[in-house]
Amino acid sequence: MAELRNDVPGLVAPSPEKSFLHLLALHPRLATLFLAGTATIFALGSTLVRFAYDAGAGTLAIVLVRTSFAAAGLGVLLALGKVPLRLSPRERWAAPLMGLLTGGYSGAMYKGIEYMPVALVVLTFYTYPLFTGLVLWVSGKERLTLARAIAFPLAFLGLLLALDVSGGDFSLRGAAWALLGALGFTAVLILSGRLFPPQRDTRPRTFVILLTASAAAALVSLVTGEVYFPQTPLGWAGLMGSALCYLLAMTSILMAAAAIGPTRVAVVMNVEPVASMILTFLILGDRLGPIQLAGAALVIAAIYICQPPRP
16 A cells, blocks of 8 residues: 655645554554553552652642543643533533543542552452443343352452451551542443543543543542642652553543454453553562462452443
8 A cells, every 4th residue: 555645645644643553453463462461551640649648639639630641631632632612412411521530530549549549449450340240231231141159259259359358458448439530430431431422532522521530639638728738849749640640541441442443452351450560560669469469360350350341
């Protein structure tokens, strides 16, 4: 196929973004490596939040900074790419609703980090594929396969072992907040599939979702007055680093979903709990015992076999 060139009349060279999406679509291994890197960036962002908490930051401040930074970054990308901010009539109210849910589940997940090690919170949060499959099965949208029938009890057993209820790392509050975040993200996934029309470019509505989440966090902060920012340079570095990771990962996952579809994205993103355990060990010095590691392996295996087959 001849290469499109800008100096040929009537032909326009593809944009770098479209070229990269095409490259991902043509090379599955490259797409897998790209997504594995994206999952690692997500895990790094969650790990760096620990420094902000240790420096006196509160959950509201963390959600506010991360969503505001991500919304601003995505807004700049949309402006540079001259992408029109056009939403369908349904998206005009559904996107803000998803923004409120996004701010809620993010806050719940990060609240869990106040009480439990990051790796355990991320692992608990990553039970959302199981909750999603369970809701779809109960509602009759999907049938209960043998793999999923095995995955649910396997994940429950693995989570019990990983959390090590009798150990010093376990926190009932931390586990409850992380599970609440998983349920919130389950609601986002299910409602998004029902409310949003299928389209290739999800960036405009994602921008509205992030902007709404940021505005909601700012409003709650003003009403309660309980917004606490980091008190040390290391805490601010951790918070801003986490926000940067969130922006990069969100942008990358949108690109990957447009190139290879959400199903393969969901499968490869299971790398995040593993990356989280490795990064928290390397950066924070958090250690999981042999039983906890075995439980984490069971949860990750359950999440993987619960994924829908590749179409």
